Amino acid sequence: MAYIGQRMTRVEDERLVTGQGQYVSDITPSGTLHLAVVRSLHAHARITHLDLSSAQCLDGVIGVYGPDDVLPIMKPFPPGMVDARLQARMPTPLATGRVHYVGEPVAVVVALSRYIAEDAVRLVEVNYEPLPAVTDPVAGEYADPIHDGADSNLAAEIAYRVGAGADALKDADLVVQTSLRLGRVVGHPMEPRGIVAIYDSEQQNLSVYAGTQGVHGFRKSLADMLGLSESRIRVVAPDTGGGFGLKTRIYPEDVLAAYLAMRLNRPVKWQGDRYEEFISTNQERDQWHRAKIGVKRDGRIVAVVDEYYQDQGAYTPSGIIVADTTAVSIMGPYRVPNFEAVGKVVVTNKVPVGPYRGAGRPQGTFVMERLMDHAADALGMDRVQIRRINLLTPDQLPYQNGISSRGALMTLPYGEYQKTMEQVVDAIQYEQYRDTVRCEGDWRLGIGIANYLEMSGGVGFEGAKMRLLSDGRVQIATGASGQGQGHRTAIGQVAADRLGLPFEQIVVVEGDTAAIERGIGTFGSRTMIMAGNATTQAAKGFRQRLLAFAADLFEASPEDLMWQHGTISVSGVPARALSLAQIAEEALTRQQELEYEAYFDASGPAFGMGTHGVEVAVNTKTWEVKIRQYRICHDGGVIVNPLLVEGQTIGGTVQGLGTALFEALIIDPDSGQPQNASFLDYLLPGAGEMPDFMITEVEYPDPTNPEGFKGVAEGGVMPPMAAVCAAIEDALKEWHVRADVLPITPNDIFLQVTRGGAHETRSI
Amino acid sequence: MEITCEVNGQPVTVEVEPHWLLADVLRNQLGLTGLHLGCEYGVCGACTVLMDGEPVRSCLSFASQVAGHQITTVEGLAVDGKLNRVQTAFINHHALQCGFCTPGFLVTGTYLLQQGKLLNREEIREALSGNLCRCTGYQQIVDAVEEAVNQQSANAVECE
Structure with missing residues (x-):
């Protein structure tokens, strides 16, 4: 039974071709309020005046918030991917005093519907005093710093040298030089970014649905920005309509929606549109x-x-x-x-x-x-x-x-x-x-x-957590959430081979912080290497865990047991055999969880x-x-x-x-x-x-x-x-x-x- | 205002504001979230539905325009739980990855299937040029539609 290497069609697909996919934009809990963003119209300007009053008066508007109204979250995002060579420039969820690009969030509106919220956005009055825009990195290096408190616009210098470096050019018979330019590309997953945040005020727990490539990192960033313990936040990446790297990090709208969901004690949803994708996504x-x-x-x-x-x-x-x-x-x-x-x-x-x-x-x-x-x-x-x-x-x-x-x-x-x-x-x-x-x-x-x-x-690690379900299927949870790659199929193929089980007996769960404690996510073409090998590691430990449990049942030594096609039997005594479903049943009566978790570290x-x-x-x-x-x-x-x-x-x-x-x-x-x-x-x-x-x-x-x-x-x-x-x-x-x-x-x-x-x- | 139309074979009466878009009413009032909004100005095609058998952009249509008409969304393509040829071919050819744009492609593909004409790859590419996909690079989508449409046409020829 070798599933690895086979052209298997995807277990993901039947839902998706019948319109049953659940993307963030498809999730609207009852009582949801809709958030829309007032964005900078200028590439570089000082905000001289912000008047929210007209917008607040519109029927159906719940609230309009400028930076002064969301002070608890008005701090810079924690730097993503810290590097000693970099002087990080991180934004606050809303711009304060100065805007730095066309599209930077300036204020937000929460309303009963997205229609009303967008109408109210048009009623927010922002006065700008335009500043010269730095649009060329070569000239911009020596232009006036665009960030208050910065010495220059040079954020980092990267240098690599192998052998004699540029000095070796003198040894060449011919040196050719060229100037190359790559344009500014907008990644454009077909699903624009979005988030739904739901706060349970009784339990003081926050749940969010976000189209993110890494639920655990997202949770960490959200916890930092909200000043909330990670244990109180659950992040679920439901079906996600493409990511391509753009959904690896948390964005201002995510924090604003989560914060306002807690403050208003109502679900808050922000669903970006294509124009916002053009002016606000990396x-x-x-x-x-x-x-x-x-x-x-x-x-x-x-x-x-x-x-x-x-x-x-x-x-x-x-x-x-x-x-x-x-x-x-x-x-x-x-x-x-x-x-x-x-x-x-x-x-x-x-x-x-x-x-x-x-x-x-x-x-x-x-x-x-x-x-x-x-x-x-x-x-x-x-x-x-x-x-x-x-x-x-x-x-x-x-x-x-x-x-x-x-x-x-x-x-x-x-x-x-x-x-x-x-x-x-x-x-x-x-x-x-x-x-x-x-x-x-x-x-x-x-x-x-x-x-x-x-x-x-x-880089980093990724995990696979295997658990025997009550019907004898094996669930594998991983922190590497997908955006269309087909993880559930591919990881299932690896697991089925390494556990020696039919593919149909495997179910892969991804994109949920409640399903596995730790994880990094999907980017840099890492998932099959990381989560794939974690699955292989987990399969080994999971088998041992099940064999040890079965050994107790059979009053035999684990070494005397055989694992074949999802059945554990005593060697030489084929009558003494239990299927995984029967083992699950026994585990239930004995109140034991049969699970095993493994993490693969990159070298x-x-x-x-x-x-x-x-x-x-x-x-x-x-x-x-x-x-x-x-x-x-x-x-x-x-x-x-x-x-x-x-x-x-x-x-x-x-x-x-x-x-x-x-x-x-x-x-x-x-x-x-x-x-x-x-x-x-x-x-x-x-x-x-x-x-x-x-x-x-x-x-x-x-x-x-x-x-x-x-x-x-x-x-x-x-x-x-x-x-x-x-x-x-x-x-x-x-x-x-x-x-x-x-x-x-x-x-x-x-x-x-x-x-x-x-x-x-x-x-x- | 109240409008009555037929959605996926069922009569539907729904209260709408005159400025509400068909896409929003299908998604928000009728819970048919299969169609998606990728641009909201008629370029990406993710919101495509059939109106009286013809593909339309539900993001560029007012809900009030469909009174008295028949609408088919991706949820209505499978009959009695059986996937139609285009849906099956999409699975077999790995014609979808993230699946967000897929409902629009399936509706367009089903329209082509219903035309009952043999199409070559170039014609299929042209016919699909109103739908954007960022994941697949289109080749497997063309494979799927080619198989579905031409299988259907071949069967029709045999029957004649």
């Missing part, structure tokens, strides 16, 4: 890089050097995880003997930056893969050939690249990187077409290849290498870019469920294609106002623009965990930008187009063509 990417690569004439890398800026937005809700992960992701699957990265995290008058799928990995990959292409071009070498030369070879693995990250020296485990890349190179017929100019009517065709190294898991991240290859067609009249073919080969480690892995891979890749071709929140540089904060103007990839993907998998078990699992949720999003840019340049060789700024749009291509392309080689 955003990402948004970096400026000046990168150099030094190479020998034969293509070998001598050194890679990168200076970059993270446009951090107004606060640091998740510390510097995005900017830091960028630096450690740059070297990727290549042998880079000398490396230096210096990153500056600068606060600006924009929505804060926090992890969005990849959290720096896509940025690092974009830098390295673009450098490889430009170095190859400058050397007159083929772009795949330079990768062949520099990819780590099996005899060099495991390989320590000299960077310490996630508490461990980065150690790349065994893999056959060249073979992985060649699978894609062959599948997309790269060699056949690489030297030809291909036209189809007005369309020019081009191919791009990009590699990546996916770093997953590697360092897992790494998997992969390659994407894309063929694009570019229209030479409109400069529209179409994706014609897309090939992927990736290393999933030991794959639990190929169906789910393909879903993660394709889903991530399409988000990467969005970053490559469509998505960027455009902020007016003078005013700091977002210019395209709606789905009408901010384009997400749709079914019509996206191709069919051909995926092959390699499985190199990861040595950092007993099951050999690797995370697979972020590999997809890492290389599409570089691959697409390479393909566009290939298609438009004749015009010398350079695709180093994301998203690369028809307008950008047109402007480059009209200016005669990027002719300078930029070698120094």
